[in-house]
Amino acid sequence: MLKFTDILEARDRLNGVAHRTPVFTSRQFNEEAGCEVFFKAENLQRAGAFKFRGAYNKIASMTDDERSKGVLAFSSGNHAQATALAARIFGIPAVIVMPQDAPGIKVAATRGYGAEVIFYDRYSESREETGDRLCRERGLALVPPFDDYKIMAGQGTAALELMEEVPDLDILAAPCSGCGLLAGCAVTATHINPSIRIFGVEPEAGNDTWLSFQKGEVVSIPVPKTIADGLQTPAPGKLTFPIVKQLVESILLVSDDELIETMRFILERMKILTEPSGAAAAAAVRHRKTDFSGARVGIILSGGNVDLGKLAGYLMQSGE
Amino acid sequence: MLKFTDILEARDRLNGVAHRTPVFTSRQFNEEAGCEVFFKAENLQRAGAFKFRGAYNKIASMTDDERSKGVLAFSSGNHAQATALAARIFGIPAVIVMPQDAPGIKVAATRGYGAEVIFYDRYSESREETGDRLCRERGLALVPPFDDYKIMAGQGTAALELMEEVPDLDILAAPCSGCGLLAGCAVTATHINPSIRIFGVEPEAGNDTWLSFQKGEVVSIPVPKTIADGLQTPAPGKLTFPIVKQLVESILLVSDDELIETMRFILERMKILTEPSGAAAAAAVRHRKTDFSGARVGIILSGGNVDLGKLAGYLMQSGE
Numbered sequence: 025m026l027k028f029t030d031i032l033e034a035r036d037r038l039n040g041v042a043h044r045t046p047v048f049t050s051r052q053f054n055e056e057a058g059c060e061v062f063f064k065a066e067n068l069q070r071a072g073a074f075k076f077r078g079a080y081n082k083i084a085s086m087t088d089d090e091r092s093k094g095v096l097a098f099s100s101g102n103h104a105q106a107t108a109l110a111a112r113i114f115g116i117p118a119v120i121v122m123p124q125d126a127p128g129i130k131v132a133a134t135r136g137y138g139a140e141v142i143f144y145d146r147y148s149e150s151r152e153e154t155g156d157r158l159c160r161e162r163g164l165a166l167v168p169p170f171d172d173y174k175i176m177a178g179q180g181t182a183a184l185e186l187m188e189e190v191p192d193l194d195i196l197a198a199p200c201s202g203c204g205l206l207a208g209c210a211v212t213a214t215h216i217n218p219s220i221r222i223f224g225v226e227p228e229a230g231n232d233t234w235l236s237f238q239k240g241e242v243v244s245i246p247v248p249k250t251i252a253d254g255l256q257t258p259a260p261g262k263l264t265f266p267i268v269k270q271l272v273e274s275i276l277l278v279s280d281d282e283l284i285e286t287m288r289f290i291l292e293r294m295k296i297l298t299e300p301s302g303a304a305a306a307a308a309v310r311h312r313k314t315d316f317s318g319a320r321v322g323i324i325l326s327g328g329n330v331d332l333g334k335l336a337g338y339l340m341q342s343g344e
Numbered sequence: 345m346l347k348f349t350d351i352l353e354a355r356d357r358l359n360g361v362a363h364r365t366p367v368f369t370s371r372q373f374n375e376e377a378g379c380e381v382f383f384k385a386e387n388l389q390r391a392g393a394f395k396f397r398g399a400y401n402k403i404a405s406m407t408d409d410e411r412s413k414g415v416l417a418f419s420s421g422n423h424a425q426a427t428a429l430a431a432r433i434f435g436i437p438a439v440i441v442m443p444q445d446a447p448g449i450k451v452a453a454t455r456g457y458g459a460e461v462i463f464y465d466r467y468s469e470s471r472e473e474t475g476d477r478l479c480r481e482r483g484l485a486l487v488p489p490f491d492d493y494k495i496m497a498g499q500g501t502a503a504l505e506l507m508e509e510v511p512d513l514d515i516l517a518a519p520c521s522g523c524g525l526l527a528g529c530a531v532t533a534t535h536i537n538p539s540i541r542i543f544g545v546e547p548e549a550g551n552d553t554w555l556s557f558q559k560g561e562v563v564s565i566p567v568p569k570t571i572a573d574g575l576q577t578p579a580p581g582k583l584t585f586p587i588v589k590q591l592v593e594s595i596l597l598v599s600d601d602e603l604i605e606t607m608r609f610i611l612e613r614m615k616i617l618t619e620p621s622g623a624a625a626a627a628a629v630r631h632r633k634t635d636f637s638g639a640r641v642g643i644i645l646s647g648g649n650v651d652l653g654k655l656a657g658y659l660m661q662s663g664e
Contacts, residue, residue: 046366048388052456067615068368136372288652295387295648297615328615332608332659339656 026207026267028215030177031184034081038181041113042077045069045182047189050294057309059316062193063290064186067298067328071137073254074182074205074326075106075169081178082167083110091116093163098151100126101254102327103169108139110167119164121155129331170204171261180208186322187216194319199304199326200224200233200275201257203264209324210271224268224275225308227252227283233260233268234275241265251280251338254301254327276313283307284338290325297335302327346527346587348535350497351504354401358501361433362397365389365502367509370614377629379636382513383610384506387618387648391457393574394502394525394646395426395489401498402487403430411436413483418471420446421574422647423489428459430487439484441475449651490524491581500528506642507536514639519624519646520544520553520595521577523584529644530591544588544595545628547572547603553580553588554595561585571600571658574621574647596633603627604658610645617655622647 048063066074083091094117097107104120111118118139122131123146131141144154158164168175182205183196196213200206206224213220226233230248236259244259260268278286283300286307290298298306305323309316368383386394403411414437417427424440431438438459442451443466451461464474478484488495502525503516516533520526526544533540546553550568556579564579580588598606603620606627610618618626625643629636 072615291617292652295392295617297611297617332612336656336659339652339659 026173026176026180026211028211030173031180031208031212034077034174034177035181035184037081037084038077038178041080042181043069044185047186048294048296052293053289053310057312057316059309059319059321061306061309061321061323062186062190063294063306064182064322064324065296066182067296067302067325071102071105071109072327072329073102073106073302074179074324075102076109077181078170078175078178078204078208079103079106079167080110080113082172082174083114085174086165090165094118094165095167096121096155096159096164097167097169098155099169100130102329104130104134104139105137105329107167108134108137112138119158119162121151121158123151127331170202170257171263173263176204176208176211176264176267178208179205180212182324183209183212183322186324187213190320190322192320193217193220193322195221195223195316195321197223197225197305197308197321198324199255199301200226200260200268201255201301203233203260203268205324205326206272207264207267210267214271222272223305223308223314224272225278225304226275227255227304228277228279230255231277232258234277236260236265237269237272237275240269252283252301252304254299255304274314276308278304278307278311278313282311284341286310287338296325297328297330298325299327299330346493346496346531348531350493351500351528351532354397354494354497355501355504357401357404358397358498361400362501363389364505367506368614368616372613373609373630377632377636379629379639379641381626381629381641381643382506382510383614383626384502384642384644385616386502387616387622387645391422391425391429392647392649393422393426393622394499394644395422396429397501398490398495398498398524398528399423399426399487400430400433402492402494403434405494406485410485414438414485415487416441416475416479416484417487417489418475419489420450422649424450424454424459425457425649427487428454428457432458439478439482441471441478443471447651490522490577491583493583496524496528496531496584498528499525500532502644503529503532503642506644507533510640510642512640513537513540513642515541515543515636515641517543517545517625517628517641518644519575519621520546520580520588521550521575521621523553523580523588525644525646526592527584527587530587534591542592543628543634544592545598545624546575546595547624548597548599550575551597552578554597556580556585557589557592557595560589572603572621572624574619575624594634596628598624598627598631598633602631604661606630607658616645617648617650618645619647619650
């Protein structure tokens with residue numbers, strides 16, 4: 025089980041390495057949402073997302089021997105860049121396994137952090153087999169994206185910093201995909217304040233955690249179609265979900281249009297860039313997916329990695 | 345003359361009212377520019393630009409009697425919103441004089457801060473006469489955009505905060521239009537470190553300060569055509585320019601394309617939104633308008649108020 029001391033240890037490992045990201049407020053957002061919101065800007069984290077916290081904590085927790093030959097991650101998204109950057113800081117090789125049809129910009133960004141990208145054909149190969157073979161052949165250590173206590177502990181430090189800055193939150197809301205961020209933040213927040221209410225947020229189309237929550241056990245769905253490309257994991261994790269089930273009040277769902285509207289607000293009024301996934305918790309509060317009236321609400325803006333061409337499209341869409 | 349103690353007094357007035365904006369760094373920016381850059385993010389200041397510092401300091405320096413009937417500013421840009429917000433904080437009326445053809449979004453934003461917007465016809469009326477008449481009739485106090493020591497002192501607090509955080513800068517670069525920001529920051533920075541080198545930056549098309557600098561006296565140009573709408577003042581101020589002439593090493597010029605390229609970098613990699621004017625100093629460093637090699641360079645990102653429709657255009661332009 026994930027303990028609060030795991031998060032404190034992660035904080036010590038991340039100290040001076042991860043950014044202590046700023047916490048923003050917006051009077052207009054508060055007026056429109058009817059509550060008082062504190063935005064933890066993990067879109068300004070190193071490599072552009074909270075993922076760096078977990079990946080670095082995982083690698084830093086390995087013995088010198090375990091990590092000496094390098095690390096491996098499966099990801100075409102923020103976990104890829106986070107693992108690549110964390111490995112570079114340790115001066116060890118990183119191998120990132122991506123599907124052959126991964127967007128060029130993500131491949132380039134990952135290589136930009138010094139990682140080796142290895143492609144697999146998602147129609148004829150299993151990425152797990154590809155990864156397992158590479159780990160065996162090269163002695164690489166796996167850095168899982170979410171279903172690992174060191175990963176969760178790293179992600180939980182985002183909530184720790186937020187609550188150090190704003191101690192008297194009534195509610196904490198975070199996006200959820202594999203639920204590493206949500207589980208880590210839930211353990212942190214409920215330890216500091218046992219009466220805090222925790223909400224996870226996911227896209228309507230990618231409602232695997234919502235379904236799992238209803239059923240009380242992990243439910244898988246086909247890879248969902250949503251612009252929130254960071255929230256397309258088809259199921260919460262085996263280790264993360266029991267924590268979510270125990271500590272989270274409920275899972276809220278937002279539409280792609282609500283994500284875009286919220287990204288636009290955050291960009292225009294708060295002057296910071298979130299990716300669609302990164303704006304999910306803010307969208308749930310802004311579009312009043314449950315009654316937050318008058319509450320002090322902490323929100324994790326989880327990431328800001330979005331292709332500028334796609335962003336231009338979002339800005340022109342529903343633009344008035 | 346503007347004294348360092350004026351800036352310290354402004355800091356006290358702004359304490360707890362203005363945001364102490366964060367200072368960002370970007371490894372990639374440094375690698376590409378060949379120097380070490382510290383970005384003071386005034387795009388995250390209240391009302392989206394450094395202008396709030398000066399406007400608030402000006403109003404806070406008035407006697408209760410002077411400001412009791414309200415304040416007036418001429419502006420269709422960031423100074424309008426800054427003055428409106430500062431007046432609202434004091435609970436006094438603000439009248440903003442704008443041309444009839446000012447963009448609707450700027451009118452709406454200014455009204456959103458509670459100001460009364462009064463239009464003048466720029467073809468048949470003088471804005472000064474309109475403003476003077478309103479000040480006389482209503483007993484309003486003028487809040488000038490730059491040519492005023494209280495305004496300059498407020499803007500100088502941006503450099504003060506930056507140098508408290510990063511004491512050993514070799515260079516400080518700021519955009520210049522009327523030169524209130526540049527003059528205030530130059531007095532601050534050279535007081536703290538007499539050997540620091542100060543640079544102003546303006547668009548190639550709006551090179552009035554560059555021309556004035558060459559000639560050694562204030563030179564006016566026709567309103568320049570540039571996307572940097574915050575830098576279209578046709579001449580530096582009578583009070584600001586002597587300070588610039590004395591303390592600034594030189595004025596650097598950047599093209600509109602360089603502004604867009606730099607805005608795009610800052611948005612994509614640093615996840616924060618600057619307006620074209622706001623990216624000017626960063627553009628001069630990034631595009632190596634003089635030799636900054638190896639230096640520790642402080643940059644003021646001066647504002648982030650940009651229409652999202654226009655932004656979409658900038659993102660699609662020269663997109664690769």
